[in-house]
Amino acid sequence: MALLSLLFMSSCFLTLSGLTFGDQSGIPVIVKDGDDAILPCSLGTNENIEFVQFEWKKEGTEKKVFTYDTGMVDSPALPGRVSHFPDDLQHGSASIKINNVQLEDGGIYTCDFPTRGKTFRIELVFGTSVIVKEGDDAILPCSLGTNENIESMLFDWKKEGTDHVFVYNPRINPPSNPGDKFKDRVLHFPGELEHGNASIKIITTQLEDNGTYSCFFPKREKTFHVELTVEPVLKDRTAENIKDAVPEPIVKILDDEGLLQCEVRDISPEITVEWWDKDNKTLPSQISKEQIKNQPYIIVKTTVTKSGNYSCVATQKRLNHQILTTTFVQLKEESDSAPQGFSVWTAILIGVLVAIFVVVVILCAAYRRSKR
Structure with a gap:
């Protein structure tokens, strides 16, 4: 019976894991070193939570990142670097902001409502942001950072919430591009594999390409993230x-x-x-x-x-x-004036030619008289 209860509780936790503002995709928050990071959390009901207790923790650590209890706040794990949004509590937001994130801040955070028995999870990862105009090509960078040859190493690109974008398998040539949305639009750089470059290029970006991409090396169990932003352009749609x-x-x-x-x-x-x-x-x-x-x-x-x-x-x-x-x-007016202008110049030219002809005739007549 105890085992059944444990399985039930585990199932409940897994069901709630990854929920942020009702979003079950578990999309991570991507930041760069030194940026500020907002970690979203909400019960999804828009109810006023000013009198509801909640706390933030980072998995693998003992100290709490942030606690809120009817107006009383504390951030023992990251003193002076964590804040919440008091004005948004009445709309159900328990989100927090971590200032000046550092590499050691990366990881999975939990937002727990003890009195409601609900826990939400969000991952804070370090990655790269790529911004392009709609219709331009986008290069999504990825590398193990060691410059080692990865020609014989499998790596897999995915977009959060969708299927595979690009899979490089040394046993399969050419590499597979299984996603219909990205069919014939994704390339890699074969000549750069020996230098450790697993980057890909998305050709002619579309608005629906916006999102978070992950580059995964199964053999090394390493994942890298890229946030792609495609800025719309005005055009005939x-x-x-x-x-x-x-x-x-x-x-x-x-x-x-x-x-x-x-x-x-x-x-x-x-x-x-x-x-x-x-x-x-x-x-x-x-x-x-x-x-x-x-x-x-x-x-x-x-x-x-x-x-x-x-x-x-x-x-x-x-x-x-x-x-x-x-x-x-x-x-x-312009249409009427064009032929008039043409006739004036024609008249001048004809007049000049006539004058020359008359002069020539007179000179010829004078020359004949002088010969007599």
């Missing part, structure tokens, strides 16, 4: 079938004196519509809203003074969506 993404603007040339009109479906509140010249500079415009065929539209008008290409640009920053329509404008 029509092909992504994003809800409420505005369609292509409708452009009209209202007259031959440079009056242009742009019509954009008013399907979300954050749409901005502008007219740009060929240098992508914003032009002065008048904005109004109208119903066209019982549909709401944003109407933007501008008047241009030069012939050239002009674009109506609709932007939704929340969706990182930007779409434009470009049209060429030929102003009437």
